[in-house]
Amino acid sequence: MVRAPLSLRQFILKVHGRCNLACDYCYVYTMADQRWRTRPRAMSRVVVDSAARRIADHVRAHGIPSVELVLHGGEPLLAGPEMISYCVGAVRGAVGDDAVVQVSLQTNGTLLDRPFLALLHDLGVRVSLSLDGGREAHDRHRRGHDGRGTYDRIAARLEELEGDEFRAVFAGFLCTVDIRNDPIDVYESLVGFRPPAVDFLLPHGNWLEPPPGRDRGAVETPYAEWLIAIFDRWYGAPVRETGVRVFDEMINVALGGRSGVEGVGLSPARMIVVETDGSIEDSDMLASTFEGAAATGLHVHRDPFDAALRLPAVAERQLGAAGLPSECRGCPVRRVCGGGLPVHRYDRDGFDHPSVYCKDLFALVGHVRTRLVTDLTRLRRSS
Template identity: 50%
Template sequence: MDELLGPASAPVRQVLLKVHSRCNIACDYCYVYQHADQSWRDRPRVMSRATIDLAAARIAEHAGKHDLPFLSVILHGGEPLLAGPDVIDYLVRTVRAAVTSHTKVAFGLQTNGLLLTDRFLELFAAHRIRVGVSLDGPAAANDRHRRFADGRGSHAGAARALRRLNEARHRPLFGGILCAVDVANDPLEVYHHLLTFDPPEIDFLLPHGTWDRPPPHRGPDQDRTPYADWLIPIFDRWYESPAPQTRVRLFESLVSLLLGGPGGAEGLGLGQVDLVTVETDGSLEQGDVLKTVAPGAPATGLHVRWNSFDEYLDHPGARARQAGLAALGAECRRCPLVQVCGGGLYAHRFSTRNGFGNRSVYCADLAAIIRHAARRLAADLPPPSAGK
């Protein structure tokens, strides 16, 4: 397989910095804490200033070597706000000071919102950090999974943060809402609740799982499509909206790919994945979703102290994420939907028997929603001109 993949050809353009390795709530589906890889237990709680310095130097090195016009730095966890405003302030200042090339560095942060105070909002405004908040719908829907360790729900705190971000003075900081799909919830009720916060973008996330450990409601009957059945009513409502003010990343990516354009969501299309993760101890890792696969699955053995991002890109895992069609199993390569589906999210293909050479555990769902969207587009596009 390594010979087929060849060297990675796209530089890193997204750096996910794990500024804190713990969380203040206990979501029962969390891929960091509730799945196979438990490496968080042995990592520092907060990224040290020495590690921040090393990471900043590697970011600057990579940006300069590849003459990058743009690079995104995402502050993540755990819950990144647990790191405190001083750590975040130091990190952003250090990265910006290190990147002396013409590269524009954009900062984002993904949070549950429960610790979003005035001090954080002032800091984010000063540094132009865009903030995404995780919310799974109305209180009953959200609090089924996104709870404190003592069982209390987190909806009220997340909703309070979203209302703050939607105030006129904070609106430029508002990145959007990340929503994990639970088919036990009413899809349109969830969608309309998220829209009440007027987010600039919504991103729907399928629950992570593999063939060894399938996601909820994704049983042995591969003809069933519970997740497509959940998403399709939302797609139709979004598609039929005369002037949607809120982008839905999954649907925009799907439509773009169907029309021959680029994707914008990691789990669709054959585009190259240009992300590296820096853990609190400075380890360079692949995407967090691989924590659902096996202990140590995201690990590369590399570290910001000794290894560059180019060395990370030469790791077999990173190369597989950039190999497009060549990285997929034979069944996927033959599929007529592969240019749009892209095999689905990398980790969702895994089984201990075949590694990542399987179709996605969500294959039937992906096929159903792709075909539905294609039918909607075909009905609205003008017919080909005569004689062409």
Template identity: 55%
Template sequence: MEQPLRQFVVKIHSRCNLACDYCYVYEMADQRWRSRPIRMSAEVFERTAFRIGEHVRTHALPSVDVVLHGGEPLLAGISAVRDFVTSVRVATGGVAQFSLQTNGLLLSTGVLEVLAELGVRVGVSIDGTAADHDRHRVHRSGAGSHAAVARALETLAQSRFRPIYGGLLCTIDLASDPVATYEALIAFAPPVIDFLLPHGNWTSPPPGVGSYADWLIAVFDRWYRAPAPETSVRMFSEIVNVLLGGRSAVEGIGSSPTLMVVVETDGAIEGPDQLASTFHGAAVTGLHVSHASFDEAAKLLVPDVLPLPCHDCEVRAVCGGGLPAHRYRADAGFGHRTVYCADMFRLIQHVRQRLHADIAAVTRKP
């Protein structure tokens, strides 16, 4: 392993109280969630905390990120969240930073007060307008969830909870209006918005592949030309950062390696769980927190290297080949360019042209 892991995604609950139709965990190729424990046990909590602490000490890390995930992590109960956060803090000597990714349905004032006390940042999944959100993010009854999520976000956006407001996560739907989607999200005053491309690959292509650049360019232009900064859009900010000579901290942008691992509810140590969209068992390492260190697991992860077809591409340093999950083809593994290659090329070129034009305009001024 050339570099230590920096992010640990811990699945403290493996089920969800929504039935989103695009979910890569429940609706795609890997169905191993069916045989996993619903909730992470106290024993696995403690072993996971120990292993994170072990990794921190081995590499003298000044900080690591621990993401509480699922399923829906708050289904584990706020007491379980408190216990796990406390255990990891003790095991790491206090260097762990915590976040929680939730669908928002269980974000009551009481829960937010505990998360604020613990210093756990909260990211919420919401897909734009009420109509667009409720087309996909539904209860098992088929009823939409937007109204409940909006109420939770109104509470999270209050000044007392602002320090733990991590941001919003939105999966792109080509059927939605891009600018209306962006404006619906900024109405909740998020510090950051993450737009996610739907998971797909060369064997199972995402719907409408080739049209995502148009959608993203419309949002970029609206965001970039705003009279005053409204929020950070992570994908755009990182593309700009790399174009200006910096390094990306986001998976799927730039050439920085992916330094993260997943711990499932049964204690299995695995690779990024979006690999579940490729084939059954794609993220498996065969290791468990009870008997293996994270150093051992890192050696078995899918290597995040630039695919050979990308080496001659003029935007390779910015795109980085995209997510490994989006490079997969059943007969040849993960060595392809991303299935979103054409989309990312057009988006990056558009951003580059905007930057060049603005820089040129500034340098021409007397």
């Protein structure tokens, strides 16, 4: 029996296709897929209107109670306040009372001034900022086109964001892991800004272009060791300082729950991307693999989002354990690690391979499970 595809719940609009930074690890601009060069710099209102209608049609066709709209880029704030407001209003207006539209925005933070914060607050948009730790750690990769670091500019913006007036806007940090940085220094630098959550991201790489420290045949687990140091610091804190998404999700799945993010657990992926030109595409992270990897041939002017659900590549991300690489299906930690992100499995002949981070994921999941089992055993004995 063939299972019907699940409806989409997250719609990522690339409202601006350029960035005012030149981060050296950016998968959009520095990796295999360079199609961004030929796309419009910014999304037009005509494309926004078509995307909004398609989202509304999808909501009504599937009876969806709530969807997430993510404003993304490039750097979405380059689109300007009027365009940000227009995008939010267009989608919410098209969907109407049929569903709740939760809106978030991912930004490098350099343009997040007080007027932008006030606008986002009034629109009910939550903001995630990219911050890689303290000044030295952050500025190693996240520099402007002039080569200068950006930490000081972002830290100044955070003084507004972490204050009581705009606290409701603050969703948390995205931090890309660099194993050269001290993990505890990075964690404590981030926690110092009182973020609601931190999302530690493994740098994108695959078997053809491995990430730093993850060459073919390497048996070391530097990324696991880095994250384990933070896990022990975070998990052992006397009070909860922040959420850490990868740890929260692993714990939830290990205890029998379902993951809410791709890359942990076996929950189906239910997101789609609309590029600045209106193209409907699979995950933009696929830009790290090969030219056109995310292309579907669909467009919001002519195609419903249901058409994407019928594509093999999109449907495969909803298959759970059946969609794992063949080598992963007998692994004892597969239900928790979920095989990692699909983009990290790529090799010359496709994606049917374990993650380039397989050894790290195995070690990290094992450590988290051991801590949980130890604590649960202690609790049962003391009750």
